[in-house]
Amino acid sequence: MITLALSKGRIFEETLPLIQAAGIEVSEDPERSRKLILGTNMPDVRVVLVRATDVPTYVAQGGADLGVCGLDTLIEHQAESASDDLFQPIDLDIAKCRMSVAVPADFDYAQAVRRGARLKVATKYTHMARAFFATKGMHVDLIKLYGSMELAPLIGLADAIVDLVSTGNTLKANRLVEVEHIMDISARLVVNPASLKLKCARLQPLLDAMAAKAGAIA
Numbered sequence: 001m002i003t004l005a006l007s008k009g010r011i012f013e014e015t016l017p018l019i020q021a022a023g024i025e026v027s028e029d030p031e032r033s034r035k036l037i038l039g040t041n042m043p044d045v046r047v048v049l050v051r052a053t054d055v056p057t058y059v060a061q062g063g064a065d066l067g068v069c070g071l072d073t074l075i076e077h078q079a080e081s082a083s084d085d086l087f088q089p090i091d092l093d094i095a096k097c098r099m100s101v102a103v104p105a106d107f108d109y110a111q112a113v114r115r116g117a118r119l120k121v122a123t124k125y126t127h128m129a130r131a132f133f134a135t136k137g138m139h140v141d142l143i144k145l146y147g148s149m150e151l152a153p154l155i156g157l158a159d160a161i162v163d164l165v166s167t168g169n170t171l172k173a174n175r176l177v178e179v180e181h182i183m184d185i186s187a188r189l190v191v192n193p194a195s196l197k198l199k200c201a202r203l204q205p206l207l208d209a210m211a212a213k214a215g216a217i218a
């Protein structure tokens, strides 16, 4: 049995064409079903639906043979669970967005940086944020949140946020502006190293088909 871990939403939707390239059709729509294990047209392939942040854990611990997650999720996971062994063969070039620093439109970020102000920064991505501000030589107080980061500066909880930006619509709707581009983000395929050895004959063609299709989309 091959088990693929995906999270609902953009990752699931944008991974579908990649596994279809390997002849795999998922038999249920996760938006219509409450099932967490989805069958496919191939009796030995199944998809498990997990939280995006749990994909690396499922794959590293062998709960899934492979999975798809954002580079952001992978970086945060590796900072917290450095002993987890994950093979990361492919940048799938899907679910693209960027990690940015944003502030309220009327906040003079450049001046705050110039005068060495100690900023309060709200984020879910504390490891990436800490590393970024450290390279700039800035002291920041990080406030860990689990979502709706855009709200924090609006109600005075923080001066700035570090968050994913895709269309920019969420920032715009909340009168925030991007002031730093930390890095480009895309989804990565991660594979359990033991699975890759033990199930190579079954896994390798799947990985090859996904990589070829990802390359064709990019």
Ligand code: PRP
Residues within 6 Å of the ligand: 146, 147, 148, 149, 150, 163, 164, 165, 166, 167, 168, 169, 170, 171
């Ligand atoms: C992400 C991110 C932003 C939003 C950006 O949140 O945290 O809030 O998308 O997208 P945009 O630039 O296209 O507006 P998501 O909806 O994934 O939910 P989350 O807060 O649970 O991460």
